Amino acid sequence: MKTTTKLFAIILMFASGVLCAFYPVHSGYHIGDIAADFELKSTNGDMVSMGDFEEAKGFVIVFTCNHCPFAVMYEDRLIELNDKYAPQGYPVIAINPNDPDVQPADSYEAMQERAEEKAFTFPYLFDEGQNVYPKFGATRTPHVFLLDETRKVRYIGAIDDNHKNADAVEEKYLENAIEALKRGEAPDPSETKAIGCSIKKK
Amino acid sequence: MTKVGFFIVFMLELCQLMTAQESASVEQSSIDIPVMNFDELQSYLNTQKNQLLVINFWATWCAPCVEELHYFEYANRDFKEQNVKVILVSLDFKRAIDKQLIPFIERNEIQCEVILLDDVKMNSWINRVSPKWSGAIPGTWFIDGENSLFNEGKYENYDALKNTITNLQKI
Numbered sequence: 001m002k003t004t005t006k007l008f009a010i011i012l013m014f015a016s017g018v019l020c021a022f023y024p025v026h027s028g029y030h031i032g033d034i035a036a037d038f039e040l041k042s043t044n045g046d047m048v049s050m051g052d053f054e055e056a057k058g059f060v061i062v063f064t065c066n067h068c069p070f071a072v073m074y075e076d077r078l079i080e081l082n083d084k085y086a087p088q089g090y091p092v093i094a095i096n097p098n099d100p101d102v103q104p105a106d107s108y109e110a111m112q113e114r115a116e117e118k119a120f121t122f123p124y125l126f127d128e129g130q131n132v133y134p135k136f137g138a139t140r141t142p143h144v145f146l147l148d149e150t151r152k153v154r155y156i157g158a159i160d161d162n163h164k165n166a167d168a169v170e171e172k173y174l175e176n177a178i179e180a181l182k183r184g185e186a187p188d189p190s191e192t193k194a195i196g197c198s199i200k201k202k
Numbered sequence: 203m204t205k206v207g208f209f210i211v212f213m214l215e216l217c218q219l220m221t222a223q224e225s226a227s228v229e230q231s232s233i234d235i236p237v238m239n240f241d242e243l244q245s246y247l248n249t250q251k252n253q254l255l256v257i258n259f260w261a262t263w264c265a266p267c268v269e270e271l272h273y274f275e276y277a278n279r280d281f282k283e284q285n286v287k288v289i290l291v292s293l294d295f296k297r298a299i300d301k302q303l304i305p306f307i308e309r310n311e312i313q314c315e316v317i318l319l320d321d322v323k324m325n326s327w328i329n330r331v332s333p334k335w336s337g338a339i340p341g342t343w344f345i346d347g348e349n350s351l352f353n354e355g356k357y358e359n360y361d362a363l364k365n366t367i368t369n370l371q372k373i
Binding site (some may be wrong): 057069102103139140157158161162163164165168173189192193195196197198199200 | 259261263264265266293295323324325329335336337338339340353354355356364
């Protein structure tokens, strides 16, 4: 009886009270949800929306930033992805979700510098006021959301399976997902995980 | 009851033994950071399961991680004799061990055990820690025997961390 009570207590503790306190319900878009458009300022001063890309067959929305080493490691790969897939109708749109008061390296001015330094071929937008990333449910940088022509979320997660070395990548999750969409198929896997920097907010 | 008493004494001895070893290595000022992939970390943790494990995923370049790190140092100090072990799992890059990680540990006089997790297959091991973890750091993994718990995000104060440990001890 005592064991049963203890077991029950353990189950209760791990499954309810503590869990609820610890794990916020996953908010933001799930696979299959339609993403709302946004209008954010790009590093060149323009306001950018998905609606501006009239020919797009989809979008690679990447939450990324200046300061995070994991994000930096993917900068060149994002340029390559955009150069390859924007002409095919799948442009990359990068969004910095961080509050610069918390992480000064991610200020709009610092973004402008970085975009110029790296010669980003895709728009690098500032989520001023931090209203866009919570809608997507982004939690870290980098964090990718692949949308199809109807702006339905089709893939969420990592760019590939080796942040350290682009040459040692075994699975190009994002590219494979885009290729699946091109074939009219559902990406598999549709969700992956990677370590990233938590999004900085007050 | 005697059995429990014996077990506690045994654990205390073990803790003291380990503490003695740790301080010995600090005196020699030759900090050695074990580098493990996730399987190796898991095997190592399995050998440590006779205590409540508090495992913090962090990196020297992660500001919120660094901000909360001293809470884990306090926990390591305050709960050392209560069968609780704090392990700091660093996600720093391997090439940064000598230039960043070890100087950070020395500068901040970190007493907790530090392990560097070097495993690019993040999509597989993040879920093995917890399916609830999005992959953002900091994050803290509590292992109590066969049960485990995960907290994504920074602890705002020491009490929050302390309360979690105390609650887990009550089970």
